[in-house]
Amino acid sequence: MSIARRVLILALAAALPVAAAAPVEDERVLSVQITGDEGPLAAGQPATVHLAARDPASGYPLIGLQPALWLVPASERMQSQDCAVWVSRLYNAPVPPLGAIDLNGFDLVEATADGRLALVDPQLNLATANIKAIETLGEVPVGWAIDERGDVLAAALHDARRVDFLSMEPFRRVQSADLPAAPTGLLEHGDTFWVPTDDGSVIQFAADGRQMSTFAVGDGHVFAGLAGRDGLYVAAADGRGAFLSGTGAASRFDLQQPVAATAFSALADSLFAIGADGDVLLRVARDAVTAPRMLPLSGRIRAITADPAGRFMALEAADRLSVTILDTESDRERWTIDTRDPLIGMQFSDEFLYLMHERQGGVTRVLFDPEGGPPGVAAIAAGSRSDALQRASILPMMARIPEVGMIVASTRDKAAYMLAEDGMQAAMSSLPLKAGVPAGILLRYRGLSPAAMPGSYEVSVVPRYGGPHLAVVRIEQPDLVHCARVEVAGPPRPAALKDDESTAVRVGLVVAGQPQEGQRQLRFAFTGDLPKTTLPQRALLMDARAGWRRIATRFKHEGDQIVADLEIAGAGPLRLFVEYRDPAGDLRTIATALHANEGGPSR
Known part of the structure; x- marks a missing residue:
């Protein structure tokens, strides 16, 4: 099994112990370099990790890999520790140490039916607190995409007639661009975003939100899509269209x-x-x-x-x-x-065609014989049957994982199910989508990808801190591990993060008093190692049964408690998610279970 397949499966399943491997000291076999994209390697500035791998026996380049890699702030004493120990510590941890950058697997972005985007880390599925951040857009996008580097997400909003640009780390809106007409979709090509509109044009944006060009297509709703690797197509509702290159050169048709x-x-x-x-x-x-x-x-x-x-x-x-x-x-x-059961979506993977249905508790997987044999059809269980109908969405409810399978979102179960393409007839694992009823899912890959030279791989990264770091690499088949020292310019990690710390700061939540239906404020406090002055970034209070959610972004201290305006709309079991910044400045999310009583007074 390739490291890509293993890492992606582990993102939705329990981590397995890693066998010990002898560290590779010979940089002709494994070498790692990190260079700044626009100058010296510095904290907060984009950089690129370059990895070269050769077979230890033959010296030939190792192709077809996606090595696991972490970038970890580390003192001189920590850098002297055995590399195999570092690999085991990072590979087996459900959550990386504070300050470490995990360049493996993927994040999942969930669009909710009430117009929000949630960044979900499958590896943070601890006590259901897998939501890293939530951003409110106000409506479900008609199209979205992540740029080539994985740094920026662009979302086109039809009713608002604008495009929102969100940074992925931290996950927040950083720019908006108004449009002259309502968008009909959005796609990424050549590290730029293309937005078709309903007035017969398509507009090109840079990843930083700058408008680059406008191309007149025809009249009415414009459809757009990729036309291979070297261009895209646009077609207006009136039948006029064009094939475009990344520079905007056009070949028109009617x-x-x-x-x-x-x-x-x-x-x-x-x-x-x-x-x-x-x-x-x-x-x-x-x-x-x-x-x-x-x-x-x-x-x-x-x-x-x-x-x-x-x-x-x-x-x-x-x-x-x-x-x-x-x-x-x-x-x-x-x-x-x-199909008998009405369709609400269809999507190809590497091997199959997947069909989503209104009623079925899963999907239909179709395999057809290119030589002319009849197609093979199998029902794949991914969620439970129910009288409630699955909801269709303008955004994809399925996401393809190359060489692995498919992730399918269920509006009924508020969960995503991972389907492996190795003959299994049921989802191998599930991921709760706690932000709300899903209206679309999008994957953002974090791993290394093959570069131009055989045996070389690259990935984008933004170091969080200055000072000494370790770039820790693991490759399977052949079994290789390697640790390289890297020096990053800029402020080092805060002293609050001790050198020997291997787990997150111990933090919990305690709610003051038993909440009651109708209550308009929630009082709680952090417990553990956080400074007393810490205030949350966001809070989400939700009742999965009734479907209501309340979000707070303003907080204040009253004595030892934190006060948030979170109206409780019903009685019963609740879940409180709180996003905060740890002493190193990294965003963290924790959760606690509550129970609201009936008929309480407002206050």
């Missing part, structure tokens, strides 16, 4: 009739568009934009999506009760799959 949905096939290097009435499929090749083709359909369709290679297109029927598979090599319908 489909000669209105369109209702689009998708791109990499294999055919063509845009496929559903006609406005849903009874015809239009195809325009990038190298023959003046000769669009019309493909007849056996029934009306409403949605379309392509597999990663572009060989097959999935066409969802207008009544949402079947899916037809189109072969882009022959432009012919190959199979039709009856």
Whole structure:
């Protein structure tokens, strides 16, 4: 099993002990360098980690890896400790030591039905306190994406006619850009964001929120998507469109009739568009934009999506009760799959097509034989059956994990389920989504990716502190570990973080008095090692049964207690999440269980 697969599975399951491995001292086998992107390596400034790996026996570059890596502030005494001890300490910890940067696995961003974004760390699933931060947008985005470096999330808001830009660390809104018309989506390409609108144009933004260009497409709602690695496509509702390069150079086309949905096939290097009435499929090749083709359909369709290679297109029927598979090599319908349970979403992974349904407690996994055999269909359990319907959303409710499988969000269970693609017929693990009813999920990868040179890997990082650090690396198959010393300019870690500290500051919550229904203030206090002057950043009070939530961002001290305006809307079991900054300035989230009594007086 590759380290990528193992790390992603561990993000939703319990960590397993790591076997001891002899540290590699020879930098011809493993070497790590960290360089500043815009100058010297310094705290708070973007940098890039460069890793080179060669086989110890042959000396050939090791390709196809995604090594595990941590960047840890460490004194000279700590740096002298055995590297294998550091690897074991970091690899087996459910939460990394304070100040350590974990460049493995992924974060999950949850959009909630009431217009908020929650940053969820699957490895922080301790007492359900996995929410790292929450940001309120006011509505569910019509499109969102994370930039190539993983530093910025952009979200397009239809009703507000704006784009919000959020930093990922810390997770907060840093910029907003007003739009001349309502956005219809958002995608990332070439480390920039492209926002199609409903007035026939697409607007390009830099990752820092600067507007770079505007391109006029046609009239009405604009559809946009990636057209392979070297460009993107845009198509207006009136049928006019273009293939764009990252610099904005265009190759225009006209489909000669209105369109209702689009998708791109990499294999055919063509845009496929559903006609406005849903009874015809239009195809325009990038190298023959003046000769669009019309493909007849056996029934009306409403949605379309392509597999990663572009060989097959999935066409969802207008009544949402079947899916037809189109072969882009022959432009012919190959199979039709009856679903019975109405569809609310479909998405390809590396190996399968996944279908989400209104009622089924999970998804349907479809495997089809490219040589012409009938498709294989299996129901995959991911959540419980219920009379409550699963809710459709404009954002994806499924997220593909390359080489691993799929994560599926359930609006009914308020959870995400991980599906491995190794023949299992049920979700292997689940992740609670405590911020509210999910309306979309997005993954943000933290790991190293292959660089241009064989055997080399890179990842972006922003060091939090100055001073001496250790870059700790682990590779499986072959079993290698390595620790490299790195010096970062800037202020060092606060003295409150002792050199030998390996676990988080001991912190708890205690609520003053038994809360009661109708109460408009909640009084609580931190317990443990935090300074008495600490105030929370945010607090979230929720009742999972009744569905209500209250968020507070303003707090004050009254004696030994912290007071927050958190109205309690009902009686019964509650959960209080509190986000605070530890002595090192890192955001932490803790939770405690409460129970509200009925009919209490307001105060």
